Amino acid sequence: MTLVATGTEHLARMGEQVVSADAGDVLACVGLGSCIGLALIDRRATVAGLAHIMLPAAPASGTPNGKHADHAVPALLEAVLELGAARHRIDAVLVGGASMFSFGTDGGQQVGARNAEAVHAELAKLRLHPRAEATGGTRGRTMRVRVADGRVVYKEAGGTEVELFSTPVGLRVAA
């Protein structure tokens, strides 16, 4: 599901994405654990999109949707392009993919790490470049994207807000 946001803070809940071209908007993923929050940002066009991705890929029998990286990443790109983003100016920022618990039944890689890997692979297919990321570890995170200037911040439980991505002063566009 893609919601077009206008004004103030908009949440992308699990499996959802939000996009906005309104400089007054902030897009947020609250309480990311093993999920990935993926932001695609065109600062020149004042367009940003945020997807809350839960799993690497749809199972063979299922229909891919916003939960899955293989569907969510191209769908988010399409949505920000529709709002006027230019493909060559898009910056990608990833947050999440933590391993808070060990399930250890299959001895395989944890779902958080597999999610991060899948999002990277999808970005590479679309020739989009991750500019910043805060992934892995054992703590949950909340991320926020300010549409006005593409600034991305995140916060871990009990921690303080960390700036992950910001606009170089020379590139800031007057409103």
Add this chain to the structure above:
Amino acid sequence: MTTYSDLQLDALRELANIGSGQAAASLSSLLGKPTDISVPTAAALPLADAVAVAGQPDEERHGILVPIIGDMQAAVVLLVPDEDAQTLCSVYGLDPHSDDGRSMLQEVGNILGTSYINVLAQMTGMALEPAPPQVVHDMLGAILASVLMGRGEDLEVALVLDSDLTVEGEECSMSFLLLPESGGVEDLLARLGL
């Protein structure tokens, strides 16, 4: 999308009622104080709503995960607000943020999870056993999403059996959730003849 009939949800609610009743009795004997349970809720919810059942996604909780293995894969999750964890641990003079405090919470998870699961096993004839509990202090949304997605299963809806436990005279309460994997719920219902 998986849905359950009212009759099936009633049966699951009754299982949760008996299970959490047993868990409350165990908590009473651990703490030496009477413990009450609320009437449990049983609901099959889209994942985003399943997280919302327990509170706002950015509220911090002590999360105690007790993985259940055997004939059904499931997770028991206890969510304890910090002040309630302080109360719980203070019975033994411990701080929930210390190693000993975390061990205490782990033990609470062990005792409650085990008594709950034993009831389920007895009633359904399933072989079920708890794996060692894991304790975190983190955001509610991150805890529940990580548990629900932990095995990488592609869930549409989560079955949430939620009870509140309250320790009398201590203003201490916690949420108690049973989150079975989707195949496990069908097995559970089949065992009950539903």
